[in-house]
Structures are given as structure tokens and as C-alpha cells.
Amino acid sequence: MVDNSKIRVVVGMSGGVDSSVAALLLKRQGYDVVGVFMKNWDDTNDDGVCTATEDYEDVKKVADKIGIPYYSINFEKEYWERVFQYFLKEYKAGRTPNPDIMCNTEIKFKSFLEYALDLDADYLAMGHYAKTMVDENGVTHMMRPKDGNKDQTYFLSQLTQDQIKRVMFPLQDLTKPEVRQIAEEAGLATAKKKDSTGICFIGERNFKHFLSEFLPAQGGDMVTPDGQVVGQHAGLMYYTIGQRQGLGLGSTKESTAPWFVVGKDLEKNQLIVEQGYDSPRLYADRLQASGMTFFTGNPDQDTEFKATAKFRYRQCDVGVRVKYHAASKTADVYFDEPARAVTPGQALVLYQGEECLGGGNIDAAFKDDKKLQLV
Numbered sequence: 508m509v510d511n512s513k514i515r516v517v518v519g520m521s522g523g524v525d526s527s528v529a530a531l532l533l534k535r536q537g538y539d540v541v542g543v544f545m546k547n548w549d550d551t552n553d554d555g556v557c558t559a560t561e562d563y564e565d566v567k568k569v570a571d572k573i574g575i576p577y578y579s580i581n582f583e584k585e586y587w588e589r590v591f592q593y594f595l596k597e598y599k600a601g602r603t604p605n606p607d608i609m610c611n612t613e614i615k616f617k618s619f620l621e622y623a624l625d626l627d628a629d630y631l632a633m634g635h636y637a638k639t640m641v642d643e644n645g646v647t648h649m650m651r652p653k654d655g656n657k658d659q660t661y662f663l664s665q666l667t668q669d670q671i672k673r674v675m676f677p678l679q680d681l682t683k684p685e686v687r688q689i690a691e692e693a694g695l696a697t698a699k700k701k702d703s704t705g706i707c708f709i710g711e712r713n714f715k716h717f718l719s720e721f722l723p724a725q726g727g728d729m730v731t732p733d734g735q736v737v738g739q740h741a742g743l744m745y746y747t748i749g750q751r752q753g754l755g756l757g758s759t760k761e762s763t764a765p766w767f768v769v770g771k772d773l774e775k776n777q778l779i780v781e782q783g784y785d786s787p788r789l790y791a792d793r794l795q796a797s798g799m800t801f802f803t804g805n806p807d808q809d810t811e812f813k814a815t816a817k818f819r820y821r822q823c824d825v826g827v828r829v830k831y832h833a834a835s836k837t838a839d840v841y842f843d844e845p846a847r848a849v850t851p852g853q854a855l856v857l858y859q860g861e862e863c864l865g866g867g868n869i870d871a872a873f874k875d876d877k878k879l880q881l882v
């Protein structure tokens with residue numbers, strides 16, 4: 508058996524079942540394992556319960572059970588400055604941001620990774636469902652994990668080679684039910700704990716109330732694309748392109764079809780709504796993305812290639828052709844079939860078969876070379 512005892516691995520332990528099992532598996536493989544819990548938000552929730560305190564108690568129980576040392580580290584300031592400010596800025600601009608992606612690039616795999624390396628770690632391990640593979644040239648590739656249902660590569664898509672080459676994902680060849688079973692058999696306190704939900708580190712909130720504490724909400728008109736006022740909105744930031752829920756609009760004389768958000772006019776503070784799921788205003792055949800990052804390193808010349816893409820997390824892959832512009836790190840992405848609700852502010856993630864190539868931020872969507880007026 509290989510001797511891993513000289514290889515130090517810091518495991519990001521959240522107090523959840525996934526990272527508990529990640530730590531357990533590494534310990535069983537003989538690594539020098541250290542558990543670290545991050546506190547990034549003063550997270551007393553709507554019921555007055557501080558979930559971070561409870562989570563850290565679970566980390567302690569699990570670490571004691573498997574016999575590893577543990578620490579806690581606070582990145583509240585970094586999270587506030589680098590993730591939360593971006594999150595607010597995007598909402599202010601009428602877009603729907605993805606704080607989890609920013610949290611990974613800026614906190615979990617930057618500040619936290621640096622902290623782990625300062626603890627003399629050779630690797631940082633996480634309980635994400637993702638997989639890495641090193642090729643014959645020593646380059647690390649990001650792959651889909653065994654559990655396609657839990658695949659978190661979407662949220663990791665803007666990490667770089669320097670980051671992923673120091674990272675281990677011990678759950679890469681396991682499914683969630685298998686992870687729970689391992690936790691149960693090992694008697695870990697977190698075996699039956701329910702999965703975390705909500706915004707990364709902030710958790711589950713009454714979203715409208717939470718956001719209104721940071722951004723003043725300005726109500727206004729809900730209008731049809733031809734300008735007819737049909738209702739009132741509570742503030743543009745509360746709505747996402749393609750959304751159906753929460754509009755409070757009923758049938759009209761013309762149609763019983765439900766209403767959907769098809770655009771936002773920031774200047775007029777109007778929410779543009781239309782009846783019917785299939786509004787042509789929501790269908791794009793191309794997008795422009797910026798901040799493109801490829802796990803194996805950005806190409807230094809313009810390139811064109813075929814891939815599949817996701818424009819949001821829970822979405823089937825769409826066939827695309829990518830034109831990458833090396834100087835600006837931007838891409839034009841042409842879809843094989845028109846796609847619905849491709850939303851500025853969200854992430855574009857590219858795949859080829861089992862490999863996740865990387866991604867960028869969606870800046871604009873087009874149909875027949877005309878920019879969709881979504882925000």
C-alpha cells in the first residue's frame with residue numbers, strides 16, 4: 508500500500524455529510540488530514556439560530572470520531588468585499604448573479620486554499636461532486652463526477668489550473684446515497700443531516716426580505732412588450748428572466764396562459780411580462796461571454812470548437828459552436844437550437860463529453876444577430 512502519511516491534506520469541513528465523508532476517506536487512505544471550518548457570514552437566520560455555530564459543533568464531532576485535528580478560520584471580510592459586493596452590484600444592475608461561482612473562485616479556492624498552503628498542506632480537499640484527472644503532461648483536467656445528479660462542475664467552472672492542481676475531490680467516484688451509507692456505517696454525526704440550501708454561506712432566507720436589507724426596493728409597473736400596464740412589481744431585483752412564479756397576474760380576455768418575465772427596463776423601472784411560456788423574446792441563438800477561463804489554461808490564439816454548454820445549473824447540455832477571442836478572453840457561442848431564457852449575469856459553462864472545459868459570464872444574448880432586450 509502507498510504511504511500517504513507525509514502528504515498533508517486540509518479538508519474544507521462544512522459540518523455537512525459530504526465533507527465529513529471526504530475527510531473520512533482521506534484518513535482511511537493514510538493521509539495527514541486536517542479539518543478546517545470556514546465562517547464567512549454572521550449567519551443568525553430568520554429564526555434567530557446561528558447555523559455556523561451548530562455546523563462547527565458537527566465538524567468537531569466528526570473530526571473527533573475519525574481522529575483528525577480541526578481548526579476554524581474566519582473570512583467574513585473577504586466574503587463581504589469580494590463576493591457579497593459583487594452580488595449586490597449585479598442585482599442593482601438588474602441581473603441575476605451566481606454568488607456560488609464567485610465564492611469558489613474568490614474564497615474557497617483562493618483565500619481558503621492560501622490558508623491551507625500556509626498550514627503546509629500539499630492539497631486542499633473538498634466535498635464537492637466533481638472530479639479531476641491528471642494527463643501524461645501533468646495537466647489537471649476537470650471532469651464530471653460519477654453522480655451526475657449532484658454534479659457541481661458548473662459552480663467550479665471559473666477556477667484555473669493553478670487552483671485545481673492543488674485540489675482533491677474524494678467523492679468523485681461516489682453517488683450521494685453511497686456517501687450517506689459510508690457516513691452511517693462509520694457512525695458519523697452528520698450521516699442524516701439534510702443538505703445545505705440557499706446562498707453559499709448565507710443559507711436559506713426569505714430572499715425578498717434579505718435583499719431589501721441591503722438594497723432599497725423600488726416598486727414600479729409591470730408592462731406588456733407593447734407598453735400596456737398590467738400590474739405592479741415590488742422591485743426589479745426580485746425577478747429573473749423567464750420567471751413565472753410570484754407575478755400575481757391572472758388570465759386576460761385574450762388568453763388563460765400564465766405570465767412570464769421577458770425583460771427589464773432599468774431606466775423606466777418597468778418589468779416586462781408576457782403571457783405564454785414560449786415567448787419568442789426569450790429565445791436566443793447566440794450569446795456573448797466575457798471573463799472566459801479554461802481549466803487547462805486559456806488558449807493564446809483565437810480558436811473555434813464544438814462543445815456542449817449549460818447556461819444555468821439545472822439544465823440539459825445544449826450543443827454549441829464556440830468562437831474564442833484570445834486577446835479579450837471573450838467568446839461568441841452559437842447554439843445548435845434556440846435556447847430559452849439565456850440570462851445576462853449567469854454563467855456559461857462548456858463541456859466536451861465527460862470533461863468540463865471551463866466557462867465565463869454571459870453578457871448578452873442574441874436572436875438573428877439582434878440583441879435581446881432582457882436587461
Ligand SMILES: Nc1ncnc2c1ncn2[C@@H]1O[C@H](COP(=O)(O)OP(=O)(O)OP(=O)(O)O)[C@@H](O)[C@H]1O
Pocket residue numbers: 518519520521522523524525526527543544545546615632633634635636702703707
Ligand atoms: N463552512 C465551510 N467550511 C469549510 N468548508 C466548507 C464550508 N462550506 C462548504 N465547504 C466546502 O465546500 C464543499 C461544497 O460546499 P456545498 O455548500 O456545496 O456543500 P454540500 O455539497 O452540501 O457539502 P456538505 O455536505 O459537506 O455541506 C463542502 O463539501 C466543503 O468541502
